[in-house]
Amino acid sequence: MSKLLLGIDVGTSSVKVVATDRAGVLVADAAQRYPTATDGAAAEQDANAWWEAVCAVTRRVVDGREVAAVAVTSQAPTLVPVDAAGDPTAMALTWLDRRASDEARRIAEIVPESRNGADPFFGTAKLPWLAEHRPEALARAEHVLSANGFIVRRLGGESVLDDTTAALMQGFDDEANAFAAALVEAEPSLRYLPRVVPSTEIVGAVSPEAAAATGITAGARIVAGGIDSIGSALEAGILEPGDPLVDMTGFSSVTILPVPRGTRVPGFLHSRHCVPGVDLLFTAQVTAGATIDWVNGLDGQRDLRDDSELLARPRPGRLTMVPSLAGERTPSWNQRARGVIDGIDLAADGIDLMLAAMEGNVLALARDIATISEAGYPVDRVVSTGGGSSSAAWLQIKADVLGVPVDRPASGHGAAQGAAVLAGLAIGEITLDTVRGLGGEIRASYTPDPELTRAYAERLARFEELSRLNETRR
Numbered sequence: 001m002s003k004l005l006l007g008i009d010v011g012t013s014s015v016k017v018v019a020t021d022r023a024g025v026l027v028a029d030a031a032q033r034y035p036t037a038t039d040g041a042a043a044e045q046d047a048n049a050w051w052e053a054v055c056a057v058t059r060r061v062v063d064g065r066e067v068a069a070v071a072v073t074s075q076a077p078t079l080v081p082v083d084a085a086g087d088p089t090a091m092a093l094t095w096l097d098r099r100a101s102d103e104a105r106r107i108a109e110i111v112p113e114s115r116n117g118a119d120p121f122f123g124t125a126k127l128p129w130l131a132e133h134r135p136e137a138l139a140r141a142e143h144v145l146s147a148n149g150f151i152v153r154r155l156g157g158e159s160v161l162d163d164t165t166a167a168l169m170q171g172f173d174d175e176a177n178a179f180a181a182a183l184v185e186a187e188p189s190l191r192y193l194p195r196v197v198p199s200t201e202i203v204g205a206v207s208p209e210a211a212a213a214t215g216i217t218a219g220a221r222i223v224a225g226g227i228d229s230i231g232s233a234l235e236a237g238i239l240e241p242g243d244p245l246v247d248m249t250g251f252s253s254v255t256i257l258p259v260p261r262g263t264r265v266p267g268f269l270h271s272r273h274c275v276p277g278v279d280l281l282f283t284a285q286v287t288a289g290a291t292i293d294w295v296n297g298l299d300g301q302r303d304l305r306d307d308s309e310l311l312a313r314p315r316p317g318r319l320t321m322v323p324s325l326a327g328e329r330t331p332s333w334n335q336r337a338r339g340v341i342d343g344i345d346l347a348a349d350g351i352d353l354m355l356a357a358m359e360g361n362v363l364a365l366a367r368d369i370a371t372i373s374e375a376g377y378p379v380d381r382v383v384s385t386g387g388g389s390s391s392a393a394w395l396q397i398k399a400d401v402l403g404v405p406v407d408r409p410a411s412g413h414g415a416a417q418g419a420a421v422l423a424g425l426a427i428g429e430i431t432l433d434t435v436r437g438l439g440g441e442i443r444a445s446y447t448p449d450p451e452l453t454r455a456y457a458e459r460l461a462r463f464e465e466l467s468r469l470n471e472t473r474r
Helices: 047-062 101-110 126-133 135-139 147-155 163-167 181-186 188-192 208-214 228-235 289-296 307-312 350-374 392-402 415-426 432-440 450-472
Strands: 004-010 014-020 026-033 037-039 042-045 067-074 079-082 143-146 202-205 221-227 245-249 253-260 269-272 278-285 320-322 340-342 382-385 406-409 442-446
Touching: 004 047, 004 147, 004 228, 004 415, 014 047, 014 415, 026 047, 026 415, 042 047, 047 147, 047 208, 067 147, 067 228, 067 415, 079 126, 079 147, 101 126, 101 181, 126 135, 126 188, 143 147, 143 188, 147 202, 147 208, 147 221, 163 221, 163 269, 181 188, 221 228, 221 415, 228 245, 228 253, 228 278, 228 415, 228 432, 245 350, 253 350, 278 350, 289 350, 307 350, 307 392, 320 350, 320 450, 340 450, 350 392, 350 450, 382 392, 392 406, 392 442, 392 450, 415 432
Parallel strands: 004 067, 067 221, 245 382, 382 406
Antiparallel strands: 004 014, 014 026, 037 042, 079 143, 202 221, 245 253, 253 278, 269 278, 320 340, 406 442
16 A cells, blocks of 8 residues: 555544545544643643644554655644753643733734734733743743644654744734734744744654654654644635635634635634635634533433434524633634523423524524625635534534535545645645545535525524623623
């Protein structure tokens, strides 16, 4: 068999590893979960747990076969300080950690022109927060790395910050390909970030030590990689403006739309694609799959995610839920937002609650899509990836609420498979035409019901009214 391409995705809940052949076709995959330590606005992870999961999973996936190249995608922006040996000097601050609000507002005063806003999510504010609250950890650090950058370093690569992660962060100057000079001068902790490189840059080779730990071939080329959204876009064959919207649903929900380089839509997220001249515009909810898991855990006797039971209920459902269980991102950026359930009574059961959770997620998405459509970027088709795409009921709800077709690609293995494709692009084994072909094969399609679309449009007004209750929680 020819050499493998390997994709590693360091997700919010787990590491997933996918091996493909040199045409990007799936060969093997596996995943391993790890915990997040939460306390109020804090959300931290042990970066060593990422590495331990990578070592356990890659060995099973590679299974003694030869690997040509490996690329890493990850949750973002998640940052961890490391010493000269590449070992963490403190816990990683995940994208979900929202403690650096004051620092984010201070950064906005320094660089008010930043197209990504004043919120701790965007990562940059985490650096001065570390300097203030964990100075000893930063003093021992050589660099502060992204989650994918940490694994790249452990595999034997350089300390780098890929440009998709950098461009997602507050205060990054896209034209200069660096953080704004005024910001670095005012916040010297930003100097711990390593050099910015393209997501397709080869930044090293797998070391003998990493090969022994992971089972990846020593000398396999290491690609810088990027944010998980890049992997999902590649998996879905999304490469240029005019391509469909990608819906990536895991712990959180992110939708990805390719737009011309330099696009700005206030209140939304922006980053780069790995394709020159193309940016990605995002909508984002903090909890999506996490809400589904929470509801499902309320009943230990049955699986409330059953497609047939959910779709047998009248829709829209009898309950309306705002699923902001851990704060919210687009469009409110309200970290104190919380969930709201309307219409609940003694007759409501677990299926009603699960239906409301799925519908609430999509109603929030419909509101965001309406805003970006008004900004000149209409959506006429959705390609769904990630763990949430395994639910036929949820995909049908998405089609009915949004009023557009929703497709699930045959690849269907999320950002990790896209990371393997990125590795292939970087070493010249995969072309953009091949990526188009991979994304063009559809496993399942869901067509909207016009009557339900009209009914959901009426429900959206109630959803927005309920969402405004969170305006008092700031």
